[in-house]
Structure formats: structure tokens, C-alpha cells
Amino acid sequence: MSRPIGQPTDPYRAIDAQADPTEFVERLEERGETPSHVRLRRRFLRFARVGRGAAVLEVGSGSGVVARDLARMVGARGRVVAVDPSRTCVMAARRLARAHGLDGRIAFRVADGRRLPFRGGRFDITLAVTVLLHVDEPAAVIGEMVRVTRRGGIVGVQDQDFGTLALEHPDRRVTAEILDGVVERLYPEPLSGRRLPGLLRAAGLDRVRLLTDVYQDTALAPYTQRFLEHRAENAVKFGIVDAATAQHWLDGITDIARGGRFVMTLTFFGATGVRP
Numbered sequence: 001m002s003r004p005i006g007q008p009t010d011p012y013r014a015i016d017a018q019a020d021p022t023e024f025v026e027r028l029e030e031r032g033e034t035p036s037h038v039r040l041r042r043r044f045l046r047f048a049r050v051g052r053g054a055a056v057l058e059v060g061s062g063s064g065v066v067a068r069d070l071a072r073m074v075g076a077r078g079r080v081v082a083v084d085p086s087r088t089c090v091m092a093a094r095r096l097a098r099a100h101g102l103d104g105r106i107a108f109r110v111a112d113g114r115r116l117p118f119r120g121g122r123f124d125i126t127l128a129v130t131v132l133l134h135v136d137e138p139a140a141v142i143g144e145m146v147r148v149t150r151r152g153g154i155v156g157v158q159d160q161d162f163g164t165l166a167l168e169h170p171d172r173r174v175t176a177e178i179l180d181g182v183v184e185r186l187y188p189e190p191l192s193g194r195r196l197p198g199l200l201r202a203a204g205l206d207r208v209r210l211l212t213d214v215y216q217d218t219a220l221a222p223y224t225q226r227f228l229e230h231r232a233e234n235a236v237k238f239g240i241v242d243a244a245t246a247q248h249w250l251d252g253i254t255d256i257a258r259g260g261r262f263v264m265t266l267t268f269f270g271a272t273g274v275r276p
């Protein structure tokens, strides 16, 4: 795959600057409730050794899907702090945590991962889930995560890797044009997942481990459908295909799903390391 073309246009870099920031809260909640995503997210949190009583920081918490899991995992004796640069996300995350019966169990704050407003060594575990993909300087965010984690504590990162997206479709050429073309223009590093262990080692962490897991959908779940519709929309916006071709491609997906042949998989890479 070639390098990103021009400036990345990823809306997750500046959610509050988008026409409708709440749309991103809805997308994150929809993904968060999708069974395959629930499974792989919780598996990664167990891999990162999140347990009762831990003090955990989540960087880039979005609508709070991961932070709510963390609050349940650490229990009442633990502590969860979650930061995100989007004020819309932070406000929505507070409201959603209350609605899930977790009032007062998570401290949500507006902050950027490149400048965390915490003293060094404050957390047992520091995590960023599907965040590094969206930032220009992942090493700067990891550097800050390492700084605020205590010696012997864990830094963990998880990202999807768009070089691993497999979609069953009769038109493989247009599928590749749309899927590869869009991510090259959208993200600073579409293949972020596979780079995570190297980034953790470069940040000086010990005992770096990798867990790969797969988002798998054989029924065209609402989240997957919207994900593919956004890819088609962006492909038109970026001039990769015209509107008729994009619609024809989406119709092909509907046909495949109606025929019981729908398959989409996407590998998530989770890496953890120990602060020396």
C-alpha cells in the first residue's frame, strides 16, 4: 500500500470541529455494543491485566465504552480516569456512565494525549484503544502514557489495522480501490496495528507482548453496514469512484448479505509493555 495521499482528513482528529459531533458519539456507542467488538475489547483489557483495585487511565476515551468496562473490572476499590480532547465526547461519556449506573466511578476530563495533565507514575495501567491510528505523533502519546504510569505498571495500546480488512464482494477491484483508497486519505497511518509492538519497545518498555484478535461479522451488523456506507461516501468525496459506482458496490454488499454469504473481518492488534 502506498503512503497517505495529502493531508489526512480523519474526523476523529477533531470531533468537535465536525458539523455534527454527536454523530461520532453514536458511532462509537454502536461499535461498542456490537458483539464481536465487545468480545475483542474485553479480551484485550484482560490481556492488559486490568483487575480489581487498579488505578487505570484511558487516553482517548470517546463516548466512554472502554472506560465503563474498566470501571466494572476494577470495582469500587479501583479508580478510572479517562481523557479525550473532544468536549462533546467527554460530556456524552459522563451522561452515558450515569445512564449505565456508573455515576461517580469514572473521572472524565478534557485533555490531549500528547500533554497529559497528571504527575508522573500515578497509574498502574494506562491504555489507549483505537486512538493511535488517529494521531500524527503516536510516539508522543505513548511517551506521555509511559510517564504517567508507575514503575512496574502496564502501558497498553490496541488498534485495528486496515491492511487486514477482508470483505467478500463480487467486484474485488472496486472493493480494493474503495477500501485502500479511503484509508490512505483518511488516516496518518492506516496500518497502525502492526506497528504497536515496535512503538512500545522504542518507548523503552519491557516485556512487550502482542495479542491479535479479529472483528468478524457474517450477518452485516448495523455497525458494519454503516462502516461500509461511510467508506462508500468517502470514496465519492475523495474522487476515488463516482456516486453510481459507490451505490452499485453497496448494492453488491446487500445482495451478498441477502444470500447469506456476507463476511467481513478486520484484525485488531493489542500490545502491552511494562514500565521499567
Ligand SMILES: C[S@@+](CC[C@H](N)C(=O)[O-])C[C@H]1O[C@@H](n2cnc3c(N)ncnc32)[C@H](O)[C@@H]1O
Binding pocket: 012, 013, 014, 015, 028, 032, 059, 060, 061, 062, 063, 064, 065, 066, 083, 084, 085, 086, 089, 111, 112, 113, 114, 128, 129, 130, 131, 134, 135, 141
Ligand atoms: C475511535 S475513538 C476511540 C474511543 C474509545 N477509546 C473507544 O474505543 O470507544 C478515537 C478517540 O481518540 C480521540 N483523540 C483524537 N486525537 C487524540 C489525541 N491527540 N489525544 C487523545 N485522544 C485523541 C478522539 O477524540 C476520539 O474520541
